Amino acid sequence: MRNGTFEQYTVEDILQTFGAEARTFLREYRIDRSNLRFADACAAASVTPDEFLAQLDAGMRRRAARAVKHSVEEYA
Template structure:
């Protein structure tokens, strides 16, 4: 799935939009905080923007699942 909107965001805007989870994936892919477009920063790190965004989405879903599981366990 191509998502042209987020590819045109700067790395800094991605951090502001997605927060700490994005910081983790940016660090893993060796992408520095900058005013480069995400597409350009990903190209420099040899990863496609789609792959980066898919990893970010999967990580955010896992974190949400963990939180939900912890909340359920707390009330059981």
């Protein structure tokens, strides 16, 4: 499924929208913080915007699950 809305964002907009987790994935793909369109930055890094966002979503879900697990263990 393609989401053209995020493709029109700039890399800076993606950082503002998704925060620190996005920064990690942008570094992994060697995409610099810029006003370049997100779709163009992804193309330069040989990744589709959908693939990037799917990996970002999975990473955010894993981090949230770890936080909940840690929280439960802390109070158990």
